[in-house]
Amino acid sequence: MSNAPTLIRGSGSLVAGAIAAQIVGGLSAxxxxxxxxxxxxxxxxxxxxxxxxxxxxxxxxAATAIAFAPVLPKYSARRVSFAALAxxxxxxxxxxxxxxxAHLVVLRxxxxxxxxxxxxxxxAVVASHCANPDKVYGYFxxxxxxxxxxxxxxxxELTSAYAHRGVFALMVAVSAMLTPLLCRVPGDRTRSGPTEVDAGSRNASIAGVMTMLGIALYLTASAAIYAFSAPLGERAGIGTRAVGYALTAATIAGLAGAGGATALNIRRGRALPISGxxxxxxxxxxxxxCSRNPTLYVIALIASAVIYYFSLPYVFGLAAALDRSGRWAAAAGSAFLIGFAVGPLFAGxxxxxxxxxxxxxxxxxxxxVAWVLLLGASRLAAEPC
Structure with a gap:
């Protein structure tokens, strides 16, 4: 039997559904x-x-993702997706x-x-159904x-014109548009597959915990900077509308990071890209x-986007390599979300x-600290360094 990294039949449809779930789930972050x-x-x-x-x-x-991580293999991913979407x-x-x-806080x-x-x-769907999760996370x-x-x-534009109502209305519209694609999420339960380390081994457990902690810390710092990019821009003399366009330019440049991660994949392991x-x-x-120069602000904001889009396939891929049932991948998503949750509060x-x-x-x-943890997890998972 070939060991080439391929995806299961119907993978294009599956990946489209997983991407829709990813976007609706991650839109607020x-x-x-x-x-x-x-x-x-x-x-x-x-x-x-x-x-x-x-x-x-x-x-x-984050708390919901943590609660779902260990039990997701027991339920239909499609049913969970539509209930969550509602x-x-x-x-x-x-x-x-x-x-x-007060009502707004409860609703959020x-x-x-x-x-x-x-x-x-x-x-979890990608980790359990795809033979090369790193590459699919790169597509994400x-x-x-x-x-x-x-x-x-x-x-x-909408936030400048309508404050919080504008951005919330945009989230509603995007979520509604992506609803049909959730039909492509698999209706079966997630399955187990080969892993780079024995999923039940001590090394896998330690590497999993280190990966979660590393992701949570990295995203705490990253989300803190990201969530306050508008106040940081105003500090550098750039208004909210201009920050929106700066973030747009940063995202376009971020394609280079995502494309680079997808092309490089894990041919040189994960330790070197993580360090970079x-x-x-x-x-x-x-x-x-530390600077109030508007030009330097825009350059640094663009660089941060390239780094962010380059980094995520590697950290999620490391988690997926530990357990192909998707439990560690879902747990890594929880750690990611914990970082995003703590980041704005920590920054403020x-x-x-x-x-x-x-x-x-x-x-x-x-x-x-996050760097040290992720490198340690990569070595415990027997990744080439």
Missing amino acids: QMSPFTVAGLIDGFALSERDAGLIASAELVAL VTLVAQSLSVVTTSL VVAGVGEGALYAVSL QLVWALGSVALFSGGG FMICFVLTVIALC IVISAAGYVAFAAVCVVISV
């Missing part, structure tokens, strides 16, 4: 800079309070029309529950990069937080208490 900016404008909130509300949704998202669409729609801040948490289930499904990032060109342009993107990320953090607290330079210093320390 992707649009978090506009959510934060919209809440600040729409409810006259402080940076800390806006970050707290954004984090509440992402915490619910919850998400109702909560997102009501978020547009409510005038109560409910939306996070549906989004978390969809996000976990998207990762290519689609995110292409789609975000329109999302960021529209998000900047972590070093570059630290440099962009310093540039974004540190910036309010100590300023942007101290915020950069803390992000650098967190990133170095």
Whole structure:
């Protein structure tokens, strides 16, 4: 029997469904800079309070993904997807029309529950049905990069015009448009396949925990920078609308990162690419937080997008390699979401208490710890270094 990395029959349809689940599940995280900016404008909130509300949704998202990770193989991925979509669409729609801040917080948490289930499904389906998850996760990032060109342009305009209502309405529209593609999510339960390490071995368990911690820490720093990219832009003399267009340009450039990861794949292992993107990320953090030069801000923002889209296929691929039933991949998605949930809150607290330079210093320390953990997990998983 050939060992060539191929996908199962009907893989194109499966990947389309997984990508739809990924986008609907991850949309609130992707649009978090506009959510934060919209809440600040729409409810006259402080940076800390806006970050707290954004984090509440992402915490619910992460907690749901964590809860679903160990039990997903027992259920039909398609049924879970449609149930989660219904919850998400109702909560997102009501978020547009409510005038109560308290009600809005509750609705964002409910939306996070549906989004978390969809996000976990998207990762677990690929890990359990595809022989080369790294490459498919690379396709995820290519689609995110292409789609975000329109999302960021529209998000900047709608948030500038309608504050939080504008960005929430955009999320409703995108989720509704992608609904038909969820029919392509497999109706069967996820299955197990060959792994790079014995899924039940001590090394696999340790590598899995290290991978989750590394992803959570890396995304905490990355999401903190990303969620406050609009305030960072204003600090550099760039308004919210202009930040939207800067993010659009960054996303177009991010295609190079996603394409590079897809082309390079794991021919040189994962340790070298992981080291490369972590070093570059630290440099962009310093540039974004420690300079008020608008040109340097735009350059660093573009670089951060390239790094982000390049990095995710490798960290998710590492998790998928540990257990092809999809449990570690879904758990890695949970860790990703935990980082996105904690990031805005962490950023708001540190910036309010100590300023942007101290915020950069803390992000650098967190990133170095994440780098060490991911390298250790790569070696335990017997990846070539």
